[in-house]
Amino acid sequence: MTDDDQLYQVAVRYYEAGQTQEQIAHAMHLTRWKVGRMLAEAREVGIVRIEVLHPRSRVRTLERSLRERFGLREAIVVAAGDGDGPEQVRDRVAAAGADHLMELRPAPGLIGVSWGRTLDRLAGGLTPGWATGVNVVQINGALSRSRHPTSAHSMASLMAHHGGGTATLLAAPAILQQQSTRAVLESDRAVSDVLALAARADLFLFSPGGMGSDSVLVDSGQIDAGDLARLARAGAVGDVLGRFIDAEGRIVDPDLDGRTLGLSLDVLRSATTSIALVSGAAKHAVCGAVVSSGLCDVLITDDQNAKHLLEGS
Secondary structure, eight states: OOOOHHHHHIIIIIIIIIIOOHHHHHHTTTOOHHHHHHHHHHHHTTTTOOOOOOTTTOOOOHHHHHHHHOOOOOEEEEEEOOTOOHHHHHHHHHHHHHHHHHHOOSOOOOOEEEOOOHHHHHHHHHOTTSSOOOEEEEOOOOOOOSSOOOSSHHHHHHHHHHOOOOOOEEOOOSSSSSHHHHHHHSSSSSHEEEEEEHHHOSEEEEEOOSSTTTTTTHHTSSSOHHHHHHHHHTOOOOOEEEEETTTTTSSSSSHHHTTTTTTTTHHHHHOOOOEEOOSSSGGHHHHHHHHHHHHHEEEEEEHHHHHHHHHHO
C-alpha cells in the first residue's frame, strides 16, 4: 500500500465510515497521533476537501447567468452540498423561497398558490408577521381522490395565518373524470369566484411536478402510474398546475387538460410576477420547459438545475 493509499484509507474511515481516530489506529496498527497527522496531510494534498455551506448560501454567478440568458427578472440559486439528497435540496430551495417572500417590499396583498411538497416546506419556513393582511388563494384544484389527503389547504392556511390574513380555498380536485364535470364546477359560484379572485393575484407561486413515481398527482389519486407513463410517451416532461407540458411548454394532452380545474398557463405567462420553485435532478427537464416557455419570471432553484439549464441552452 502506497502512502497515498494509506492516507485515503484513513480519510475514508474517518470522514465516511465515522470511525474515531482511536478506532482507526487500532484497526490499521497505527498510533492515534499518527492518524491525526495523516488526516491533516490528507487535507493538505487534496485527498480530503472540506466544503462549508451555509444552508441559505447562494451562487451569485449562476444567478446572473440565468437572468441574462433567459431574461428572468430574478433568479435565486442555492448551493447544494456534496452529500445532500433530494429532500435536503428541496429544503434549501423551499427555505430560499420563504426568504424571498419575506423580503418582498411592499409585501404582496394577494398571492395565488399551487400546492405540493416544496410549497409545504416554504409555508413552514415563513415566520409569523412576514406580511400583514395577505390573502392567499389557491389557483388549481387540490382535493385528493385517494385515501391520502393532500396538505394543500393547510399549506395555504398556514401562509395566510403567518401573514395575518386569510386563505381562499378551492374545494375541488385538480383533475376530473369528465370535461362536463369541470364545466359544471367552474360555473358554480363556489368555484368561479375563487378562480376569478386567483386571476387577480399580485404574484403566483408554484412548483412544477416531474414525471417520477413520487408525483403528488399520482399520490393524491388525480392520475395513476399508467397515465403518467402514457403522458411521458407523448412527450410530457412534467406538470404545471396539474397541466402536463412538453419541453416547449405546450400542453401534451388536450383531453386531460380539458378535465383539469384551475387557472390556465397563459395566466402565469401574462402575470406581473410568477415564481417557480424547482429542485432536484428529476426536474431538470420540466425546469427547462418552465423557463424557456415564459411560465415564470422568477426562478428559485438549486445549483445543479441552474447548471443544467445553462449547459442545455
